Amino acid sequence: METLVLQALSGLASASSLFLVASGLTVIFGVSRIVNFAHGSFYMLGAYLAWSLVTALPRGHLGFWGGILAAALGVGLIGIAIETLLLRRIYRAPELFQLLATFGVVLIVQDLALLLWGAQDLLGPRAPGLRGGTMILGLRFPDYELFLIAVGPVVLLLLHLLFHRTRWGMLVRAATQDREMVGALGVNQRMLFTSVFFLGACLAGLGGALQLPRESVNLGMDLAIIVEAFVVVVVGGLGSLMGAALAALLIGELHALGILVLPKITLVLVFLVMAVVLVMRPHGLLGRAQAPAAAGAAAEPAIGATPRPLVWLGLAALLAALALPPFAGDYALSVLTEIAILILFAASLHLIMGPGGMASFGHAAYFGLGAYSAALAAKWLLAPMAIGLALAPVAAGLGGLLFGWFCVRLSGVYAAMLTLAFAQIAWSVAFQWSEVTGGDNGILGVWPDAWAAPRLVYYYLTLGLCLAATLLLRRVIRAPFGYALRAQRDSALRAETIGIDAFAIRWRAFALAAVMAGLAGGLFAYAKGSVFPTYLGIPRSVDALLMVLLGGVQTLSGPILGAIAYTGLQEQLMRLTDLWRLMLGTTILLLVLFFPQGLAGAARARWEGRHGGA
């Protein structure tokens, strides 16, 4: 009983920190409609800056608390820089681009933090005046945790006063509902956005800085907190401050008490709660339907016939892919094999993103499910490769049917968040259930059968399967099913009136995409000889997104071009520099800012510009 109470108390302390981050995220979203992936980076920067300041400043109350506050303000300034330099240019871009751009910031900040503070964990001093503990029910509870418990409600109260008692707060609330109207009333939205971003970044920075006496500062803080903050914000309702508070409480306690009940699967528990809330209340506990962004994106061009030169180029590339490999070395062969797999992976995501119009930020889940089911079959059943490769798409497809049933009900950011959450569930199972999956060490020794063991044979096998699957996907997009899919994307309502069951179509497309991603994952497992939890991680989902966006969402050849360009780029970057995250992040930003239509889109636009529109 006593442990239960103390555990609940420490849950409250975590809830406070979580609320600081989530409140900033939700306020920023409310006004700018941007889901800021970099919010976790603000939190991490707050912790690092606080460490630097507090260790540099003289010891004592002023040095410590001054350092914490200065760190929070410093992060606020960084937030201003990011808003004015980057976000301001993409407020009208599609949601996924915004999410991706802020993920680019995450990558850049990770490498910069590595350069500035090094890879080792940093330990901060404890808070002066709060070093001791208090006896509660006969057990000692740290004073600092009690202090944190108080911080959450105090910040909530201050924010409430700010939003209801000041003119600035009223403008923010008004802009959250209708920013264009606020502009027409003479309010400079830019100033408003920048100041909101400053506030949000400060809150995240403060949240991070306050962790200093509690846990070590490290480079994994950003992704760990952002995923939880997403969950909190989505469960609470995007844009709702009270919702964020309520959800932070719920998630904080779920973590704290879940450990007592089911120590292995607290993460799964958290994401399950999220999935249930979203299915019951698609806009979160206290959220409401968001008006579609004003002046919506221009209608996307229909998928037309492939331009002639592109067909020839494709055939030439295919011929090269068939004829040249016998002369290639082992390394080149393994790169080529990987490219073939990634083309299928990208093409599968393209099906739901392009023609389907759905956002997925967790496509790696199905890739990983395929890889793991093949590897598990090989390890525990000693199954031959053919069985493993047959199992991979089936398992991934079942996963897609299950997760998709939830995901395809939502749209926009909510769908993106839910797909991300499911991918994190899959990831945490692979990561935490180490008896079966090997945990972080993965599963080794997943090699092809003897006949397929030579790299060249395995390459041709992979090429054949991936080519067939990719061509099948193209067929599907041009078949009546593809028309129905695009019809529901363009107008769900209109599609329903002509007898298209939008839910069923979306669900089937989602499952089909999962099947194909699973096949890619299975092939990947045998190509590498091993599987790891990273196969299901956020970065791999982002890889897929990047390939599709790099190529261009609205062209069939986009994912193919994108996969080739992306793999090539990554290979080069990894070989040239240790700072590949920095380079990749910068590439993402450049892509989002200058090539919003992707490579194939840009090429097509040039072609049509020169030869008259199609």
Added chain:
Amino acid sequence: MLEVSGLAAQYGRAQILAEVGLTVAAGEVVVLLGRNGAGKSTTLKAIMGLVPPSAGRIRFRGQEIAGRPPFEIARLGLGYVPEERRIFSELTVMENLEVGRRPAPPGQQAWTPERLFALFPSLGAMRHRPGGRMSGGEQQMLTIARTLMGQPRLVLLDEPSEGLAPVVVERMAEAILALKAEGLSILLSEQNLHFARAVSDRATIIEKGRIRWEGGMAALMADAGIREQYLSV
């Protein structure tokens, strides 16, 4: 005060306005008439900068405003009351007014909540009610009051009579005449000819994004042929 010439605008590839020209003099009420979809709202939005004009000139109080962002246009003294009202439903009446508040230019008597409540008495009785829990007529008054808080010299008023009961339309007409008496210039968009006639000095008729007729209100009322051709449904 406001001179628009050769104004064109489009949504995506659809050309909505082709050749719009109109003028509003100081203290004048001009009504823009036309059928559904003629381009009335788009004209007002283009003047306000909410829809980017693709061609044409818009001069307001001697300055070219085409292509400027809406907040700058608003600060020059142009007020906009949208057709859909767009009340901030989570904010109370007083808070809605606060969002619209701007300092009055020197020499102009400032609109305050108290003066606006004298103009729209029903609003004064619900100062702390959230905008989302008001009737359509009350919302229409609030959206006008909110715009007046910005101390405009000219107001673009998009179909203020739409969807209102006849008694409320009557009261709306009185309010507009009171504003006119204060010296405010108004560019009104309307389909309700009866209402337009009660408040306007001049009329401009738009059809398919082009101005078709222009003249005094009395001339329009005398010419059944024009009304038949451009306004009857």
